[in-house]
Structures are given as structure tokens and as C-alpha cells.
């Protein structure tokens with residue numbers, strides 16, 4: 289069978305709800321596929337999830353590879369890996385993308401190993417480009433550039449896999465834009481095989497607990513973040529007040545989280561949430577690279593810091609050198625008096 | 627429970643600078659302080675707890691240059707029973723696929739195991755891929771992001787992190803567990819074991835020392851001396867085995883750079899946005915004007 293050359297996205301869902309990163313990936317896959325003149329496939333696994341194929345179509349899928357089976361209701365590594373492995377081997381996509389979620393990072397490496405192909409973790413960008421192999425002199429056309437921060441975020445590396453297919457990558461949540469939906473698109477539904485051996489079903493889920501999320505930073509239009517400079521738990525009351533007044537959520541640096549000023553759900557950055565709100569206000573945050581990679585795509589950034597040399601100012605659109613305890617109340621006041 | 631822990635020595639990425647990068651994107655590890663990968667220390671701790679509670683043994687395997695003997699000594703000082711180092715130029719510059727192949731071949735050579743432990747991820751790559759890939763190559767189930775592990779009625783239970791919560795899995799052995807740091811506190815090195823294993827060595831180290839101290843000794847005689855010392859150390863339990871590609875019977879087409887599908891093509895320093903930044907005075911007027919502008923631009927409602 290000749291390779292289909294399609295670009296596939298793992299349409300991660302839980303309890304019938306698609307992860308936002310799956311939609312973000314569809315958006316980028318659509319752009320890359322249009323550049324290459326190929327189709328976009330969505331890999332949808334679950335139980336009673338046919339309805340979601342409509343959403344996937346509206347977000348850019350030309351085909352939905354659907355495995356609907358009771359054993360796929362809750363994510364387990366082995367059954368999911370089996371379905372995807374078999375489906376890839378039957379249709380030969382050139383690229384398969386996963387969200388770098390806890391599920392994506394559990395699943396994708398197992399599949400890459402099964403398929404004996406490369407996998408790049410935690411990409412922040414994907415592009416199409418050529419690669420001249422310095423060892424063989426072969427000029428590879430239209431490879432997937434898998435772009436990711438490396439070594440604690442200090443450098444950005446571009447990775448390619450010239451001789452192996454499919455090219456696989458996991459992509460961080462929140463770094464790519466959710467595409468606009470289009471209605472009236474029609475996608476083909478392709479049935480993916482779902483048959484399992486006892487060994488593949490042997491791992492049992494005994495308990496599954498989720499605490500309700502206290503904050504959804506990814507969906508926030510405005511984020512007001514506090515750092516170590518806030519100086520204490522009580523100081524975050526001021527950050528909360530500004531966020532409340534202007535209709536935003538509260539974010540934080542890791543230093544503020546580690547100091548116990550606020551919960552881990554609020555952390556922005558490499559080991560927290562990646563955000564791209566319309567407005568990000570950084571109060572008393574120095575702007576370490578691990579923080580910046582999580583917020584520098586914000587449309588507008590205001591930085592408030594006592595230290596005019598703080599690296600946060602290098603990504604700020606509005607720089608305020610000053611004491612946050614003076615500036616934040618002024619902002620609240622100015623907004624209330626507008 | 628026979629446990630194997632896969633551990634890695636990593637450059638301390640907190641102190642990494644672009645100067646430590648070579649042009650081809652690999653790290654010049656020699657230029658950096660090297661540490662025991664933090665998640666791997668927690669993996670070792672969980673394995674030691676399993677052994678202490680249910681009996682069995684803990685073996686540690688690392689892959690890397692001879693310098694990685696440091697973390698194997700460290701693991702022995704904390705309570706591991708045995709250590710092996712995979713060291714061979716042909717293992718080097720491997721991506722996760724080739725790494726997991728080499729490690730899984732070493733595990734197969736050891737053979738007798740119930741649980742394999744890995745750290746969730748190594749701080750020099752943050753990929754979290756090697757654990758699941760070793761599990762796939764050994765054709766055993768995996769439980770990633772583990773926080774806690776216990777045994778009941780012949781089954782192993784793993785509490786693992788999931789987004790915003792946790793789940794508990796029941797698995798049959800053999801299985802592979804990757805461990806998230808931060809849930810268990812690694813035990814310190816015991817003073818008694820530290821003294822005992824301070825002199826633990828490996829054949830290449832013995833050989834290098836003999837060569838240095840006796841530059842004129844004929845090769846044959848030198849080999850004999852090295853062999854004799856190595857076997858004395860082994861009998862005293864003070865020798866770490868060093869395995870080459872040949873020792874584990876690995877296919878050289880699948881190890882090292884040759885066995886790695888991915889290539890680092892380009893590496894750039896992180897550049898800061900150079901977009902214009904507007905300076906706002908921290909005064910009532912300055913802030914007022916800013917808020918007006920943001921409302922005008924529909925950033926604020």
C-alpha cells in the first residue's frame with residue numbers, strides 16, 4: 289500500500305470531552321497539510337464518542353479514524369497503543385501528533401517504540417522544511433521540523449527524523465492557537481480496529497480521582513500574576529483584587545507557588561501552565577526563562593518590577609519600574625474611575 | 627521482588643549555559659557539574675522500599691561514560707545491592723529510541739526481574755520517553771508518573787499522577803514503573819555503606835591506573851595484573867561490571883547515533899522579544915493613561 293501521506297492528530301478526549309490541545313493541534317496540522325497538499329486525519333479512541341467526530345471535522349479534520357469500544361472508555365496505555373499502532377500500520381500517515389499531556393506523554397513513546405520511529409517530546413512549534421543530511425549528503429524535502437526548548441529552556445532545538453516514518457511529536461498545550469471552526473465540512477469516518485488480547489487488558493484501574501480545578505488559566509482572557517516580589521500570602525489579596533476588578537484570573541511564578549503564597553494550579557511557565565491571554569500582568573516576577581516560555585506569547589504584557597534590569601521587561605509591551613504595592617492599587621483605582 | 631532501577635547521570639541544567647553546547651547541539655557534559663538525575667533518585671528510593679518490605683534485591687543500571695560510576699557508587703551507598711554500567715562509544719549520542727533499546731538489552735541480559743523502575747524524566751532532556759520505550763521493548767505493562775507502590779494478593783498496586791488528580795492501577799509483574807519526584811524523600815547515603823563502597827571500582831578504572839603507574843610494563847603482564855586486581859575486587863563485592871555493546875549482544879545498527887531516528891539539526895539560544903516596550907511611569911497619571919489606552923485598544927473591557 290502506498291503511504292497516504294496524511295497528517296494525523298491524536299484527538300485526546302476524556303469522558304466525551306475533547307482536550308483543547310487536540311483542537312490546537314488540528315489547527316496546526318491543517319496549516320501544515322495545506323502546505324504539503326495532503327489530508328488531515330484525527331485519531332479518535334473511546335466509547336460512545338462518535339459525536340465528537342463532528343467537532344473534529346469542524347476544526348479541520350478530513351478523516352476521522354474512529355475506534356469505539358467499551359474497553360477504550362478510560363485511557364489505558366496498552367489498548368490505546370495497540371489501536372494506534374495498527375491504524376498507523378494500515379494507513380501510513382507521514383506525521384502523527386499528540387498533545388504533551390500526561391496521557392500523550394505516556395502513550396506516544398510506547399507507540400514510537402512499537403513503530404521503531406523517532407519521537408520529539410514537548411514541542412512548542414512545528415514547521416515544514418528541508419534538511420540536508422550531513423552524513424549521507426541526501427537532501428530531504430518537506431520534513432517536519434520539531435522545535436522544542438532544551439536544557440532547562442536555555443536553548444531552542446530543531447529536531448528532524450529524515451529516514452523514519454511516521455514523524456512523531458508531542459506538543460505542549462496552549463502554545464498553538466485554537467483554530468476558527470468552519471461548518472459545512474464533511475469528513476470521512478474510517479473504522480479503526482479495536483481487538484484486544486487478555487494481556488493487553490490486564491492492567492486494571494482500581495480508583496480514579498480528580499479534584500475539581502480551582503482555576504482554568506488556559507481559558508482566561510486576562511491573567512494577573514504575582515511572583516516572589518509579592519512577598520506573602522496576604523499580598524496575593526491585592527493581586528486577586530486587581531484580577532477581579534478587570535475580569536481576569538490569578539497566575540503566579542514558581543517562586544510564589546513554592547513559597548506557599550498560592551496553589552500550584554496557578555503556576556505559569558515551563559512546569560506550570562502555558563498561557564496566551566489577551567493581557568498578562570506580571571507583578572513582582574523577575575522573568576526567568578522558565579517563566580517566560582509559559583507567557584511570552586500573550587498578546588499584551590505589562591510588567592511591574594522594582595528592578596529596571598529584570599528580564600521580564602525584555603518581553604513586556606508596557607514596562608513599569610516601580611513598587612507593585614503602589615502601582616497595583618493605582619491600576620485598580622484608574623480602572624474603577626474609568 | 628527482584629527490582630532493576632535505570633538511572634542516569636545528568637548535567638545540572640540549572641547551571642547550564644550556551645557555552646556548554648557544541649555546534650551539533652549535543653551537550654559538552656564534561657564542562658558541567660554532573661548529578662544523579664533527581665527523579666531517578668526517587669525511583670531508587672521506591673525500589674529500595676519495595677525490597678525492604680517484600681524482600682528481593684535492587685540492581686541499578688546506568689548508561690554513560692565512566693564518570694557515571696559516581697552515581698552507581700552513590701546508589702550502592704544508599705542501599706542498592708548491585709550495579710552495572712553500560713559504557714561503550716557505540717552507545718553514545720543515542721536518542722530515546724536507541725537508549726531504550728540498549729537498556730532493554732541489558733535488562734534482558736540480567737533476565738530475572740519483577741519490577742523495573744525509572745525516573746519519570748531526566749532533567750537534561752525532559753522527554754519522559756525512555757521508560758515507556760523500555761517497557762514496550764520488553765513487552766511488559768507500564769505505569770508512568772508513579773507516586774507510591776504496594777503489593778497485595780500477588781498484585782502490584784501503583785498510585786500514579788493523572789492530570790489534576792491520581793489513579794490507582796493494579797498490575798501483574800513483570801512491569802515497568804516510572805517515578806515522579808517529589809512524593810518520596812530519597813534516603814541519605816548510609817555512612818557505613820559510603821565507607822564500604824568508596825573504593826568500589828570498575829575494570830577500565832583499574833586498567834587506567836595500572837597504565838599510568840607503570841607506563842613501561844609489557845601489555846601482557848599489565849593485563850594479568852589488571853585481571854588479578856579486578857577479580858580480587860569482585861570477590862570483595864567491590865567491582866562494578868562494565869558492559870559493552872558486545873557484552874549485551876546488542877545490534878550496533880540499533881545503538882547510539884546510528885540507531886537514533888532523530889537528529890538535532892539546529893540549536894539556537896533563546897532570544898528575547900525585541901518588540902518595542904513602552905515605558906510607563908509608576909504615577910497616577912502614568913497608570914491612568916495606560917488603563918485608558920488598554921480600554922481604547924479593547925484589551926480591557
Ligand SMILES: Cc1cc2nc3c(=O)[nH]c(=O)nc-3n(C[C@H](O)[C@H](O)[C@H](O)COP(=O)(O)OP(=O)(O)OC[C@H]3O[C@@H](n4cnc5c(N)ncnc54)[C@H](O)[C@@H]3O)c2cc1C
Pocket residue numbers: 440514515516517518540541542543544555556557558559560561571572573574575576577578579582592593594595598610611612613640
Ligand atoms: C526546571 C525548572 C523549571 C521551572 N519552571 C518554572 C515555571 O514553570 N514557572 C516559573 O515561574 N518558574 C519556573 N522555574 C523557576 C524560575 O527559574 C525562577 O526561579 C522563578 O520563575 C522566579 O520567580 P519570581 O520571578 O517570582 O522570583 P524572583 O526571581 O525572586 O523575582 C522576584 C522579583 O520581584 C521583584 N520585586 C520584589 N519586590 C517588589 C515590589 N515590591 N514591587 C515590584 N517588584 C518587586 C524583584 O525585583 C524580582 O525581580 C523553573 C526552574 C527550573 C530549574
